[in-house]
Every structure is written in structure tokens, then in C-alpha cells.
Amino acid sequence: MIKAYFEILRPGINSTLQDEGRAHQNHIGVPFSGAMDNRNYLISNYLVGNKSNSASLEFAYQGPLLKLKLGKVSAAITGNVTFNIIRNNLTVEEGVCYQTFNLNPDDQIDIISTNKSVYGYFSVQKGLKGDYYWKSCSVNTKAKIGSNEGEKFSINQKIYLNQSESEFNSKKIDYSNLKIEFIRVLKGTNFNFFSEKAKKTFFSNEFTVSKLTDRMGMRLEGSSIENIVDTNIRSEGLIKGVIQVPADGMPIIMLSDHGTIGGYPKISVVISADYDKLVQLTPGTKIKFKLIELSEAETLFKIYNMETENILNQIN
Amino acid sequence: MIKNIINLGDAALYCDFGAEVNKEINSKIINYFKNLKKNKIFGVTNITPSYNKLIISFDLTKINYEKLKDKIINIELDDLAKETKKIVKVPVCVDDEFSFDLNRLSEKLNLGLEKILESFFNKEYFCYMTGFIAGMPFLGDIDRKIRLKRLETPRVKVPKGSIGITEQFCNIYTYESPGGWNIIGNTPIKVFDKLNENNPATINPGDNVRFYKINKSEYLNWND
Numbered sequence: 001m002i003k004a005y006f007e008i009l010r011p012g013i014n015s016t017l018q019d020e021g022r023a024h025q026n027h028i029g030v031p032f033s034g035a036m037d038n039r040n041y042l043i044s045n046y047l048v049g050n051k052s053n054s055a056s057l058e059f060a061y062q063g064p065l066l067k068l069k070l071g072k073v074s075a076a077i078t079g080n081v082t083f084n085i086i087r088n089n090l091t092v093e094e095g096v097c098y099q100t101f102n103l104n105p106d107d108q109i110d111i112i113s114t115n116k117s118v119y120g121y122f123s124v125q126k127g128l129k130g131d132y133y134w135k136s137c138s139v140n141t142k143a144k145i146g147s148n149e150g151e152k153f154s155i156n157q158k159i160y161l162n163q164s165e166s167e168f169n170s171k172k173i174d175y176s177n178l179k180i181e182f183i184r185v186l187k188g189t190n191f192n193f194f195s196e197k198a199k200k201t202f203f204s205n206e207f208t209v210s211k212l213t214d215r216m217g218m219r220l221e222g223s224s225i226e227n228i229v230d231t232n233i234r235s236e237g238l239i240k241g242v243i244q245v246p247a248d249g250m251p252i253i254m255l256s257d258h259g260t261i262g263g264y265p266k267i268s269v270v271i272s273a274d275y276d277k278l279v280q281l282t283p284g285t286k287i288k289f290k291l292i293e294l295s296e297a298e299t300l301f302k303i304y305n306m307e308t309e310n311i312l313n314q315i316n
Numbered sequence: 317m318i319k320n321i322i323n324l325g326d327a328a329l330y331c332d333f334g335a336e337v338n339k340e341i342n343s344k345i346i347n348y349f350k351n352l353k354k355n356k357i358f359g360v361t362n363i364t365p366s367y368n369k370l371i372i373s374f375d376l377t378k379i380n381y382e383k384l385k386d387k388i389i390n391i392e393l394d395d396l397a398k399e400t401k402k403i404v405k406v407p408v409c410v411d412d413e414f415s416f417d418l419n420r421l422s423e424k425l426n427l428g429l430e431k432i433l434e435s436f437f438n439k440e441y442f443c444y445m446t447g448f449i450a451g452m453p454f455l456g457d458i459d460r461k462i463r464l465k466r467l468e469t470p471r472v473k474v475p476k477g478s479i480g481i482t483e484q485f486c487n488i489y490t491y492e493s494p495g496g497w498n499i500i501g502n503t504p505i506k507v508f509d510k511l512n513e514n515n516p517a518t519i520n521p522g523d524n525v526r527f528y529k530i531n532k533s534e535y536l537n538w539n540d
Contacts, residue, residue, distance in 0.1 A: 023361040023362060024361065024362060024363075025362075026362035026363070026364040026371075026373075026447070027349065027362070027363060027364055027365060027445075027446065027447065027521070028446050028447065028450060028451055028508075028516060028517045028520075029446055029447035029448060029449050029450040029451055029452055029490075029508075029517075030450050032361070032362065133510055133513065134513060142449065142450075142491070142493075143449060143450035143491060143510070144491070144510070145450065145510050186323065186325055186326060188324075189322065189324055189330050234337060234366070234367050234368060234369075235366055235367065235445075235448070235454070236364075236366040236367070236368075236369040236371065237364030237365075237366055237369065237370070237371030237447075238364075238371070239324060239325060239327065239328045239362075239371065239373050241325050242324070242325065259447070259448045259449065260364060260447040260448060261364065261366055261445065261447040261448050262448070266324075269324060269325030269326075270325070271325065271326050272325070272326050272327050272376050294323055294326060294381060297325075297326040298326055298376070298380055298381075301326060301376050305376075305377055
């Protein structure tokens with residue numbers, strides 16, 4: 001019987017369990033979900049020795065304050081995160097991302113905030129205990145699917161560990177999150193719904209990430225994108241990264257928890273290699289889009305994927 | 317057959333079956349969907365059928381656009397569309413407290429409440445697709461005389477179980493959700509059950525649906 005758990009003394013703004021996501025259910029309206037920033041999710045797991053699809057705690061902006069009960073475990077935090085470890089004798093240690101730390105019974109982990117970024121990941125050896133729906137414990141708050149009845153964590157809840165006691169280990173990696181100059185995109189399937197002037201505007205003007213941004217989508221503010229054909233299309237399937245432009249002309253980028261179908265014209269789609277960087281952009285950030293070709297996007301993804309593998313291999 | 321395949325981003329195929337929306341074209345899409353599901357092509361992560369499109373997304377570490385497109389073009393199709401088709405009966409209560417838009421529909425369509433309901437309940441509907449929110453079925457086609465656009469300002473919250481109509485379609489809100497369809501009633505049945513992993517949606521693409529009227533006390537005492 002597993003007895004070790006984290007008691008949630010402060011839940012944070014948007015703390016959920018996430019893994020690599022939930023495939024094969026789009027046709028019934030269940031989105032892929034999963035960790036928003038997949039690379040940081042993977043690094044945090046590899047640091048503590050988890051290789052496949054473990055449940056990690058994803059937090060946004062202000063993270064949780066957690067107290068470990070009845071267990072000892074190796075843990076790691078990734079992202080650009082300020083946090084403290086409050087030992088059971090109340091000494092406070094400043095936390096360092098991208099290296100493991102050990103937690104003993106009644107130690108607390110105080111995840112204060114992500115810096116100039118949105119998401120961070122907290123992983124423990126052997127993983128947190130998730131509730132599985134279609135082979136994934138990822139929380140989708142809209143459909144109430146995944147761990148914790150598909151809800152964000154709240155105060156006084158418990159997050160159980162898969163293993164109560166683990167061997168302490170010590171691993172670290174030098175990693176800094178990449179800065180992004182452009183969000184690179186491919187032409188969307190309704191590219192020609194937009195006027196030449198609108199296309200020019202879209203690729204030369206800056207857009208600002210608005211406050212109306214969450215795991216479902218990122219709304220942008222900027223010059224209105226003029227549609228010369230139709231501001232609605234027949235509802236059809238969506239994927240993450242699709243940039244839709246509704247009647248008001250303000251682009252919306254679909255993110256991991258997006259509705260599975262939608263009826264707004266698609267001007268562009270963010271390339272897979274830039275997705276992790278895109279999701280980390282905070283409200284107020286100015287971004288610019290750059291149009292590239294499919295072959296280039298595939299090459300950029302190969303490079304992105306190779307980099308990720310190199311980083312993970314360095315941990316072993 | 318698929319009229320055209322293009323890429324949607326770098327990790328999805330966009331299969332276009334033409335501009336028209338009807339049962340015949342949609343049935344072909346559902347047949348593709350069922351065949352693709354059965355074939356379990358390596359690297360495919362989601363297959364999303366809709367009225368006249370099929371989106372196939374994939375894991376770019378496992379396969380790419382050209383290779384998957386080639387497989388899709390050369391796939392051998394079995395006729396699977398009819399095999400699992402069923403008729404689902406859905407009870408609906410149209411009491412005032414559930415049918416927010418019935419009076420407005422009556423005014424705009426210049427048609428009596430009873431006529432609208434009679435027309436709605438008199439027809440069997442075809443499920444074109446499910447989605448947007450988990451398990452929400454998009455059904456059609458409703459009779460021409462009861463077709464109306466969406467609300468100009470969508471509701472922030474449409475209650476779970478609501479039955480909505482707009483244009484040639486009707487749907488069921490499986491969760492409380494924002495929405496702009498004209499609400500004419502509410503069903504007490506569970507249309508989506510996440511605990512039933514093999515068959516979570518009561519209504520699936522290709523199924524037929526028949527709505528029937530129940531009264532308030534039947535609604536309140538409903539037991540799935």
C-alpha cells in the first residue's frame with residue numbers, strides 16, 4: 001500500500017497532473033492534452049530516472065506549496081522557476097532547476113513562480129499517482145477527464161506517489177530555455193480567405209499575447225486580419241498550433257486542450273518545432289510570425305527532436 | 317472518395333471530400349475513419365471526421381506527411397460504415413425551464429410551438445460527427461421549416477443535456493458549455509460516460525437518433 005503523498009498547502013493558479021497526452025479520442029471530442037512544454041516535461045522526468053509517460057505536476061505562474069508526508073523521494077523541477085525547499089527543521093534552501101533534490105518526510109516545496117514564462121514541471125522518482133482514462137492521466141478541465149476528476153488541484157488535497165521510498169540520486173543538466181524571435185508557421189487551409197493586405201499584415205506586424213490565454217488557446221491582439229471570403233467555415237477537425245481568425249479579425253492559436261472541431265478559417269499553423277516555445281509566452285509578449293515551407297518545418301523538427309534526445313542522453 | 321489531400325501544419329493530413337454536406341458524403345468519411353482505425357497505421361495519433369473533411373494527425377517522430385499521404389491514398393477500404401450503425405432513442409423534456417429559445421423560434425419562424433416540436437420529433441436524425449466538447453453529437457438534417465441561425469450573442473453557459481438546433485443541424489450539450497444554438501429542450505440521459513472507455517459516447521458518427529417527448533416528472537425520475 002502506497003502511503004506517501006504531498007499535502008497541498010497552496011494549490012497555485014493552474015496546477016494539474018499531465019503526461020505525454022491522450023491519443024485516439026479526438027473523434028469523440030476529447031483533445032490530446034498532455035504537458036504543454038513537452039521538452040521540459042521530459043527533462044524533469046529523466047532527471048529523476050522516469051523514462052516513459054510518468055505523471056508530473058504542471059504548474060503555471062504561481063505554483064503550489066507542497067508538504068511531503070510519510071515518504072522520501074528524489075525530485076526535480078524544470079522550466080524557468082523560482083522555488084524554495086523548506087526542510088522539516090524549517091531551514092530554507094533556494095531551489096535550483098534542472099538538478100535533482102531529495103525530499104524527506106515533512107519537507108516542503110514552495111514553488112513561488114515561473115519567470116518570464118508560463119509553465120514549469122515538478123517530477124518525482126517513479127512518478128506521481130495518476131488516474132488513467134484512455135491510457136493517460138492528463139487533466140482536461142473542460143471535459144473533466146483525467147486525474148483528480150479532471151480538475152485543477154485545490155487546497156488540502158493529497159497527491160499520492162507511486163512509490164513511498166526511493167533511493168536518493170543526484171543528477172543535473174545545464175539547460176537554458178531558448179529565446180524565440182519568430183513563431184514559424186505553415187500556410188493554413190483557408191489561407192486564401194484573407195486579403196493580400198491581411199496576409200502582409202499578418203507576417204509583418206507584431207501581435208501581443210492577450211490575457212485570454214490558457215491551456216485551450218492563445219488569443220492575440222493586433223491589427224485586424226481582413227477576411228474576404230467567409231468568416232465561418234463548416235466545422236471541421238483541429239490540431240494544436242492551428243491559428244484561426246474569427247469574424248473580429250483577431251487570431252487565436254489552438255493549444256493542447258483545444259476543442260476538437262471548430263468553424264473559423266485557418267490562416268496558418270505553428271510548426272511542431274516551435275510549439276514548446278510558443279506556449280511559454282506570457283501575456284503582453286509581442287510576437288511575429290514567419291512563413292516557411294513544409295520541408296523546412298520537417299527539418300526544423302528533426303533538429304528540435306535531436307536536440308531533445310541529446311539533452312536526455314546527457315542525463316543518463 | 318477523397319477529392320484532395322493537403323497538409324494541415326507539419327503533423328496532420330487534411331482530407332477534403334468536397335464542399336457539400338450530406339449523409340452520403342459523410343458516410344464515406346465515416347467509412348474511411350473506421351477503416352483507418354482498424355488498420356492502426358503506425359504513427360497516427362488522431363483521426364477526426366467531420367461533415368465533409370477528415371483530419372489525420374500523426375507523431376512527427378514516427379512518420380511524415382508524404383509517407384502517410386501515400387498510405388492513405390493506397391488504403392484498401394472495406395465497407396464498415398453500416399456494420400455498427402444503431403438507432404439511439406433520446407428522451408427530451410420541453411418544459412419552459414429547459415426550452416429557452418422555443419418562443420423566439422416560434423416568432424422568428426412564424427410557426428406555432430406545437431408545429432415546431434411536431435416537426436422536430438417527427439424525424440430520425442443522422443450523426444455526422446461528435447466533438448467540440450466530449451461526446452457532443454452533430455445531427456441532421458432538421459426540417460427546412462424549423463431552420464434558424466445561431467444566437468447573435470452566444471450564451472456563456474448552456475446547461476448540460478440541452479438540445480439545440482441551428483441551420484440544418486441539432487445537437488446535445490454533453491457538458492455545461494458556452495454555446496449559440498437555439499435550445500428547445502433537455503435530456504436526462506447520460507450522453508457521454510468517461511468511465512466507459514470502450515464506448516464512452518452514446519451516439520457515434522453514422523448512428524441514427526430519434527428524439528421523443530417526456531414530461532417533467534418522467535424527466536426528474538429518470539434512471540439511466
